[in-house]
Amino acid sequence: MRTRYSYGCVSSLMVSACLAAGCSSGAPETSTPSQDALQAAPVEEDIVEQLRRVPGIVEIQEMAITVPGRRYLMIRFEQPVDHRHPDGPKFTERFSMLYRSRDLPMVIESTGYAISPTYIRQDEPTRMLASNEILLEHRFFGESVPNPADYSKITSFQSASDEHRIITALRPLFPKKWLSTGLSKGGMTAMSHRYFYPDDVYATVAYVAPLNFDTSDPRYVAFLEQVGDATCRKKLKDFQVELLRRRTEIEPLMLAEAAAAGDGYETLGIHRALDVTVTEATFFFWQYKDATCEDVPPANATTQQLFEFLQRIYFGNIADGGFGDRTNWYHAPGLYQAATEHGYAGFQYAHTRPYLTPGFIDEPAIFPPFDVEKHYSPLLSVKIGAWSYGRAERVILVYGENDPWSAGAFPVSRANDSYRYTAPQADHNADIHSLVESDKAEVVATLGRWMEVPIRAPLTRSAKAADLPARF
Structure with a gap:
């Protein structure tokens, strides 16, 4: 075990060695520190060494x-x-600090x-x-x-219990107040964790x-039928x-x-992959709003123009941003959760069904x-929704006005010191x-009152990137 010492300890060792050699410090005798003041005083043990014993x-x-710092x-x-x-098979879960x-x-x-060890960020609450x-x-x-990957063990209870065990183990080292957060599916996970372990x-x-x-929740269809203006919605359907x-x-x-990127459509087959990609295109358009309504190509546009706009909707690469093999298998655990517990959005079909x-x-x-x-039950969602509105304390929810997922917003009550906000014209990046x-x-x-620390106002968009730790 390594222990670091203060400068006082170094001075004590130097004075002791000097006295043993019969030398003088060169200072008046009255300025010589007392033995008590020279006593070695170890600095708090390095955090890594403390964590190793958790x-x-x-x-x-x-x-x-x-x-720095x-x-x-x-x-x-x-x-x-x-x-x-808990005495059965084990696996290791990864987290960064x-x-x-x-x-x-x-x-x-x-x-x-998943998380990546090659990029660190500070979330807005941090x-x-x-x-x-x-x-x-x-x-x-x-x-x-x-190993083996038993999908029946990827449930909201199991993931909430993962988080509970980590918090329980680390709380003695970090005794100040804890705050949980999450974005999108991560936000769902944070809320279900609070449902199962409200005091963590x-x-x-x-x-x-x-x-x-539902696995095809109709509230999202209703949202897509009213978001934006009628002209834009018509252009997207066409x-x-x-x-x-x-x-x-x-x-x-x-x-x-896909082939140029080393990907493909073997998982769904190209016909079904196109069906899914086109069906969800309007949802993706509003979810991230990387393109504007003015950018939507008309029906008489060239095939290449149509394709390039579809690429824009899916972050520049349809297979990678949409439903290629790599993306499908990366999301497989989450898709299993959607098919069994979490549910999924509903989509518009009336105008595309013939094709x-x-x-x-x-x-x-x-x-x-x-x-x-895969057997879906809405029971957990109903229970969490009832808890969220009736009992969830000290929760802040943030949604974007144009984000389709806001149609499924959690309900909360100000009577429980919980609040929900909607950012005007914002998409799935709302903060x-x-x-x-x-x-x-x-x-x-509210955060200042809850956490009892000075709160920095949310940074401007231009300053946020500079505030992040550097990439490796």
């Missing part, structure tokens, strides 16, 4: 970081595959997906609280996968988190129809694009994993900064 932590790797750690934590049988000080609050983010942060990889994603953290800030009640009418021209372009593959339906059961049972000034001020005041 039950459940099996590996710590410190990563390089360029931001912070350390970045990748940690592996042993978890039961089934928390109802951005460490500042034990005397600061801790923000724990449920990602809902920046506002100037706190420590944990970024938690969801079970069955990335490197946090049991003091407060929760969840972003654009949906609460679904765009979808034209893509499907030119199926024989669009599919080869999709296959060529879709006969019998096609866009529901999570058509996606991988295959050859596993506290994007709220109107009065709502933003209310959030800042």
Whole structure:
């Protein structure tokens, strides 16, 4: 074990050696420190050494970081595959820690997906609280996968219990208040964790988190029928129809694009992949709004123009941003959750049905994993929704006005000191900064009251990137 010492301890050792040699310090005798003042006083043990003794932590790797005063750690934590049988098979779950000080609050983010050790970020609550942060990889994603991968063990209860065990193990080292957060599926995970373990953290800030009640929830169809203006909605529907009418021209372009990126459409087959891609195109358009209504090509546009606009909707690469093999299998654990517990959005079909593959339906059961049972029940969503409105305390929810997922917003009650805000014209990237000034001020005041630390106002968009730790 390594222990660091203060300068006082170094001085004590130097004086003792000098006295033993019969030398003089060169200072008046009256200025010689007392023996008590020279007593060695060890500084607090290094955080890594303290973490190594935390039950459940099996590996710590410190990563390089360029931001002064912070350390970045990748940690592996042993978890039961089934928390109802904690003595059974185990696996290791990965999380990162951005460490500042034990005397600061801790923000724990449920990602809902995998994490990457090559990029660190500070979430908005972390920046506002100037706190420590944990970024938690969801079970069955990335490197946090049991062997064998029994999909019946990827449930909201199991993931909430993963987070509970980590918080319980680390709380003695970080005794200040804890706040949980998450974005989208991560926000769903943060809310379900609070449902199962309401006292694990003091407060929760969840972003654009949906609460679904079906595997084809009709509330999203109603949203897509009214978002934006009628002219824009009509242009988008005509765009979808034209893509499907030119199926024989669009599919080869999709296959060529995927092949160039080392991807393909073997999982769904190119016909079904096109059906899904076109069906969800309007949802994606509003979800991320990387293109404007003026950009939507007319029905008489060239096939290449139609294809290029479809690429824009899916982040520049349809296979990677949409429903290619790599993306499908990466999302397979989450799609299983959608097919069994989380539910899924409903989509518009009336205008495209004549051009879709006969019998096609866009529901999570058509996606991988295959050859596993998928039985959906809305019971957990109903229970969490009732808890969220009736009992959830100290929760802040943020949604974007144009984000389709806002149609499934969690309900909360101000009577429980919980609040829901909608950022005007914002999409799935909505955050506290994007709220109107009065709502933003209310959030800042609420977080300050809850966490009992000075709160930094949400940074401007231009400053946010500069505030992030550097890429490796």
